[in-house]
Amino acid sequence: MSDVELRHQTDLAPGDEEQVSVKVRVLGYLIGLGLAILLTATSFFVAGTDLVWQPSIPVAIIVLAIAQMGVHLVFFLHITTGPDNSNNVLALAFGLLIVFLVIGGSLWIMANLNHNMLPMDQIMQMQR
Amino acid sequence: MSIAVSHGHDATLIGLDAEHAGPASKRIVTGFGFWIFILSDMVMFSCFFAAYAVLLGETNGGPSGAELFNLKNVAVETACLLLSSFACGMASIAAEVRNHLWFQIAMAVTCVLGLAFLAIEFHEFADLVARGAGPSRSAFLSAFFTLVGCHGLHVSGGILWLLTMMAQVFAKGFRADILRRFLCFALFWHALDIIWVAVFSVVYLLGSAV
Numbered sequence: 001m002s003d004v005e006l007r008h009q010t011d012l013a014p015g016d017e018e019q020v021s022v023k024v025r026v027l028g029y030l031i032g033l034g035l036a037i038l039l040t041a042t043s044f045f046v047a048g049t050d051l052v053w054q055p056s057i058p059v060a061i062i063v064l065a066i067a068q069m070g071v072h073l074v075f076f077l078h079i080t081t082g083p084d085n086s087n088n089v090l091a092l093a094f095g096l097l098i099v100f101l102v103i104g105g106s107l108w109i110m111a112n113l114n115h116n117m118l119p120m121d122q123i124m125q126m127q128r
Numbered sequence: 129m130s131i132a133v134s135h136g137h138d139a140t141l142i143g144l145d146a147e148h149a150g151p152a153s154k155r156i157v158t159g160f161g162f163w164i165f166i167l168s169d170m171v172m173f174s175c176f177f178a179a180y181a182v183l184l185g186e187t188n189g190g191p192s193g194a195e196l197f198n199l200k201n202v203a204v205e206t207a208c209l210l211l212s213s214f215a216c217g218m219a220s221i222a223a224e225v226r227n228h229l230w231f232q233i234a235m236a237v238t239c240v241l242g243l244a245f246l247a248i249e250f251h252e253f254a255d256l257v258a259r260g261a262g263p264s265r266s267a268f269l270s271a272f273f274t275l276v277g278c279h280g281l282h283v284s285g286g287i288l289w290l291l292t293m294m295a296q297v298f299a300k301g302f303r304a305d306i307l308r309r310f311l312c313f314a315l316f317w318h319a320l321d322i323i324w325v326a327v328f329s330v331v332y333l334l335g336s337a338v
Contacts, residue, residue, distance in 0.1 A: 011152055013159030015220070015315045022221055029217040036210055040325075044203055047333040058334055065329035069322050076217055076318040088163055095167030099174040106178035 012084040015077055032075025039068040155308055162312040166319045173323055176275040177330060188266040193335030196261055202332045205248050212241030213321040220314050226302045235294045242287050249280050279327055282320055289313050
């Protein structure tokens with residue numbers, strides 16, 4: 001294993017980029033900014049328009065938000081799929097698992113409870 | 129591990145790769161540790177998001193999101209925070225090439241945009257309370273103030289940290305320990321912007337659709 005190869009395979013701190021020129025780095029941030037503006041503008045547009053099928057709007061907003069978070073992760077936080085980033089990606093994956101369990105689980109359970117509960121006025125009558 | 133490294137080829141064969149020449153550098157360890165903190169912060173925010181999503185309809189006869197939210201304000205807030213995240217990225221580049229002037233300029237821009245965001249948010253909160261839609265009005269508004277206020281507190285804390293970093297770089301220069309702190313600060317600031325993406329999408333855009 002050559003020396004160059006050794007250096008290439010070490011880890012990167014989250015937020016650090018591989019050694020590239022300043023121009024390339026600024027360009028990376030500019031691309032990220034452009035994509036983020038595009039996605040934000042789209043989601044504000046979608047929220048206020050009646051040009052699209054209304055029930056699809058919440059789904060569209062959530063998809064756009066997830067896409068924008070991905071853009072931020074890649075272009076601003078420099079979390080990539082490279083081999084030098086696997087620790088950071090694995091920690092992120094675990095974090096995402098917990099986030100989805102908490103949000104999805106809460107919504108699921110609470111919707112179920114709501115569905116199975118008597119309407120509030122009937123509960124009040126039973127307690128009299 | 130040191131034995132495995134000295135027999136490089138054998139070590140590769142049995143999966144004990146010789147790619148680690150020793151313990152990771154302090155910058156990597158610090159950055160990774162702070163990354164874990166940020167992820168746990170996101171887990172905490174996810175609990176507030178879950179509470180907000182569950183309580184979205186529980187207005188107790190009070191005003192709903194559609195009546196309260198001013199999306200034009202939210203768009204300006206979003207622009208402030210996004211541009212300040214970009215300026216923070218420019219400060220990261222300036223720090224890596226050790227350019228004092230550009231570092232301080234980029235950080236000052238980050239700070240001003242962050243303060244503008246906070247001012248708009250504070251104004252919005254004060255307006256809601258004045259209209260009788262404070263956090264004690266309904267479960268929906270409690271969840272709203274907790275979630276958005278928690279993000280606002282993070283931004284306030286971030287601004288204090290930002291000013292500290294400007295002062296430290298000014299007084300002590302780009303020392304390795306200062307640069308590690310700045311790496312953590314940049315992670316924190318970008319992460320706040322990611323959380324804001326979720327806030328404006330879920331709280332404001334979805335909240336005003338209901």
